[in-house]
Amino acid sequence: MSRRPDPTRRSEQSRQAIVSAAVDLCVEIGYAATTIEAIAARAGVGKQTIYRWWPSKAAVLLEHMTRVRETQIGFPDTGDLRVDLLAQTSAVQGLFASDTGAVWRGLLIAALSDDVAADGVRTLLQAAVVEAKGRLATAQKTGELRADVDLDMVVEIIYGPLYHAWLLTGRPLPEAYMEEVLSSVFDGLRP
Amino acid sequence: MSRRPDPTRRSEQSRQAIVSAAVDLCVEIGYAATTIEAIAARAGVGKQTIYRWWPSKAAVLLEHMTRVRETQIGFPDTGDLRVDLLAQTSAVQGLFASDTGAVWRGLLIAALSDDVAADGVRTLLQAAVVEAKGRLATAQKTGELRADVDLDMVVEIIYGPLYHAWLLTGRPLPEAYMEEVLSSVFDGLRP
Amino acid sequence: MSRRPDPTRRSEQSRQAIVSAAVDLCVEIGYAATTIEAIAARAGVGKQTIYRWWPSKAAVLLEHMTRVRETQIGFPDTGDLRVDLLAQTSAVQGLFASDTGAVWRGLLIAALSDDVAADGVRTLLQAAVVEAKGRLATAQKTGELRADVDLDMVVEIIYGPLYHAWLLTGRPLPEAYMEEVLSSVFDGLRP
Amino acid sequence: MSRRPDPTRRSEQSRQAIVSAAVDLCVEIGYAATTIEAIAARAGVGKQTIYRWWPSKAAVLLEHMTRVRETQIGFPDTGDLRVDLLAQTSAVQGLFASDTGAVWRGLLIAALSDDVAADGVRTLLQAAVVEAKGRLATAQKTGELRADVDLDMVVEIIYGPLYHAWLLTGRPLPEAYMEEVLSSVFDGLRP
DNA sequence: ATCTAATCGAGACGGTACGTCTGGTCTTCAA
DNA sequence: TTGAAGACCAGACGTACCGTCTCGATTAGAT
Known part of the structure; x- marks a missing residue:
């Protein structure tokens, strides 16, 4: 009997309020204390509205994190690998120190604790890794990077x-x- | 009214049963599912006996981890830095894949989630870092390592x-x- | 801004489906389990259509009950009080054992639980009481019934x-x- | 795995607080609004402590009601049936107007709504009926009451x-x- | 026959209470 | 006094309905 909800009927206002509340709470009181009830209360929303659209609090935060990644941390290609790496990793370092850092930290905790959450988080992480490996592969072609190294390992060496x-x-x-x-x-x- | 329990009357048998149970559960069902109640049940011990001697499950695991670190992962000094680093880090890599890896992963989750647990975990981690930095400092003196680099960063580059x-x-x-x-x-x- | 809905545009089909569904559910699963949502689902009707025309589930059932009372349980006057009383009360006893009994039981629960519902139910009950008192008053005049008794009490003694x-x-x-x-x-x- | 709790370990203080809170709430805000959560809050008790010992709020109130019946509404036998009936029924009438009346009303609602609760309430009611029938049976022997009437019916005629x-x-x-x-x-x- | 305004089925919304589960503390009793 | 057992307070969990609201899609009455 459990119907799937109709996305066209979804309240954009509630969606934003929920994600914002989750992010804020994560920053203010930490991931563990950010309960669904607290998010609902802060967002002025019924709990069911959260459960209707997200399977867990990690999924809510993941939505924020995905958005941030898509809009804020692209990978540049100036032709100079070292310059590009420095630009990108510095941006990441900045992100870690910001509110988003608290969210990302929370998601990593979730990924370490819960296999289901891990899937979503790893997907996000892999997207970043793939992007980085793309830039590194280019660098291998232009001779800026040794051709005989495993790019996954290079990514790990850098990050x-x-x-x-x-x-x-x-x-x-x-x-x-x-x-x-x-x-x-x-x-x-x-x- | 008795604040502190009397350590001389402590049951060594219970202590070991609790630590063992905690470690086993951490390996078998993961850190998150390793609740104090589960530990108590597995160890055949009352919950209060755990709370009396440890502030949290992290502390129980920390006791195990400390013991392991003291007895197993010394830092060698053969005079060849690279050989020593490879030996030590390979041992660590082996540890990550073993039962102890599950415990250590659990403790890192605890450190990320809970500031109190973080203290104990960081202390343990710092002990390892200090040891590593000691070996690196020696290497700087013998000219095997650049003298102008921050050793904390070198440790981070390696691990x-x-x-x-x-x-x-x-x-x-x-x-x-x-x-x-x-x-x-x-x-x-x-x- | 339109306060009151327009009764001329009301769907008679929905009205009947709702009342029937409510009665059926009341019989099948009891008054407590007869939720507005269940009625709407059973009647193939939106919840709002119920709330638009009735203030509560009690009101829906009350509509059924009123209809039944009007059509089925009149009070006879053959000139012999005892015969008339027996006829009417036996009819009521029969009603209690029928589907309508389940509905009436539900309405009495509502009246006991909720002051608003109580109004409507009491009105219905009072109509029956008034009718009975009418017959009893006639009997007092014809000398079949003691003239010095409170008729409300007599009704209570009978029912x-x-x-x-x-x-x-x-x-x-x-x-x-x-x-x-x-x-x-x-x-x-x-x- | 669901253990049955050990009654010898039960907190008498909590038991009383819960029953008192339930009774008070029933009087103040009515049976329907007397939620388990409200009882727990008023009694300063965890919800689980209620669910551990009682299956429903009706059961809590039933405990109070049973106690009252045992201690307060015995059936007298002066040898004069009518005097005894008047004494007892007047006491009951008084009870209905008191706080206990609100509780008893709530229990009757519960009995009408829920078959499980009905069992307990009917048991209590039957105890009273049995007691009354006992007095009536005596009256039949002493010739104060017709011998050919069903005593259950007589009880119903009186109450x-x-x-x-x-x-x-x-x-x-x-x-x-x-x-x-x-x-x-x-x-x-x-x- | 067309337009238009409302009621309709549907269901998302902010909420409340449910009954369950687990966390850390408090209490009881045997050894 | 310790340790085992487990009841206690507390509160988050995910679910069921509440009564309100907002959507197109009928649909009936006035044009």
């Missing part, structure tokens, strides 16, 4: 330090952090 | 890719993963 | 046992139940 | 008017109501 520092160490990062990382790492990746 | 691949990407790693990473990265770190 | 047995005791009643009651009670009411 | 007036008519009753009823009815019941 791994940033994620390690942000998620695990938790130390405050200097603004030029990624510049230093690339300085140390880049020579080893050149042909 | 970041591994953590990224293990925690976030979730892809199956080739046995020689760390060898490839060090191959790609080491030239950039040499003086 | 009270039936309602008590039907609603509260719930025991299966012999067909001649009201005959026995009147036998026991009538002597006390004669002048 | 039916009162319940009808209280529950259904809802009119304010004169203090001497039961005296009048018995006056009108008693002659018909005498041998």
Whole structure:
């Protein structure tokens, strides 16, 4: 008997209120305390309206995160790999320090804790990885990058330090952090 | 009225049963599902006995993890930095794939979710970082490592890719993963 | 802004479907489970169509009940009070055992639970009481009934046992139940 | 896995708080609005503590009602049936007007709405009926009451008017109501 | 026969309470 | 006094209906 809801009837206003409330709560009180009830209360919305359109709070936040990724963190191609990497990773570093960082942190917790949520988060992460690998593949063709390295590993070499520092160490990062990382790492990746 | 329990009357048998049960559950059903109640039931112990001696399930697992770290992952110093790094990081990679990996993953989730748990986990992590930095500092003195780099960042460059691949990407790693990473990265770190 | 709907445009088909569905559900699954949503679904009607024309489910059932009362349970006047009372109360006893009994039971529940519904139900009940008192008043004039008794009380003496047995005791009643009651009670009411 | 709770461990304090809260709410806001959540909040108790020991709110109120019946409404036997009936029914009439009346009204609603609740309520009601029938049986032996009448019916003749007036008519009753009823009815019941 | 205004079926909406589940604390009793 | 057992308060979970609202799509009455 459980019908599928009709998306054309959906209230755009509620959708935005819910996503905003979820993001705000995630920033203010953290992912764990961001309950569906709290989101509903903050958004001035019935719980059912959330359950009708999203399977979990992770899915709500994922919608925000997807939007951000699509609009804010594209990958440039100036022809100079190092410049492009620095631009993109610095943007990511900035994002980590912003509100969106709290959301992304929450989603990573969800992915680590819950296999279902992990799917969506990994999809998002893979999209970013694929984009990065695309730029790196170009660089391999132009001879800016060694042709014999596994691109997945290169991506991990570039983003791994940033994620390690942000998620695990938790130390405050200097603004030029990624510049230093690339300085140390880049020579080893050149042909 | 008795605030603190008397450690001399503590049951060593219960202590071990609790830690073992927590570790087993973490491996079998994951950190999130490893509730205090489940641990108590598996260990054949009252919940209060757990709460009396540990503030949270993270603390129980932390006790296991600390013990493992003390006994198993020393940092070698053969005089050849790259050999030592490869040995140690490969051991860590092996650990991630073992039961202890499930526990460590759980603790990292705890650290990300809960500031109190984060303290204990960070302390453990910092101990490893300090040890690594010690070996790297030696290497700087012997001229195997550039003297102008921030050692925290070097640690992140070395371990970041591994953590990224293990925690976030979730892809199956080739046995020689760390060898490839060090191959790609080491030239950039040499003086 | 249109407050009141226009009765001339009302769909008679929907009206009947709603009342029928409500009655059927009341019989089949009981008054409590007869929700507005269930009525709407059974009648193949939008919820709003119910709310537009009735203030509550009690009102829907009340419409059915009123119709039944008007058409089925008139009060006879043969000149012999006891014969008339027996005829009417036996008809009521029969009604209680029929589908309409389930509806009337539901309305009494509504009246007991909700003051607004109580108004309508009491009005209906009072109409029956007034009719009965009319017949009793005639009997007082003809000397069949003591003139010094409160007619409300007499009505309660006559119908009270039936309602008590039907609603509260719930025991299966012999067909001649009201005959026995009147036998026991009538002597006390004669002048 | 659902264990049955251990009654010896039960908190008497919570039990009383819950029953009191339920009764108070029933009096103040009516049976329908007396939700489990409201009872729990008023009693300063977790909802689970209610669900652990009672299957429904009706059961909570039933516990109160049973206690009242046991302690307050015994049936006298002075040797004069009419005096005894008047004493007992007047006490019941008084009860209907008191706080306990609101509770009893709620329980009757529950019994009418829900078959499970009906069991408990009918049991309580039957206990009262049995007691009354006992007194009436004695009266039959002493020749105060016709021997050929069904005692269940006699009980209904006596209490039916009162319940009808209280529950259904809802009119304010004169203090001497039961005296009048018995006056009108008693002659018909005498041998 | 056409237009137009309303009622219609449908169902999304903000809410309340449900009955269940789990978390961390408090209480009881045996050893 | 400890430890095992489990009842306690608290509150989030996901569901069912509430009564209101907004949609096209009939549909009946006036043009």
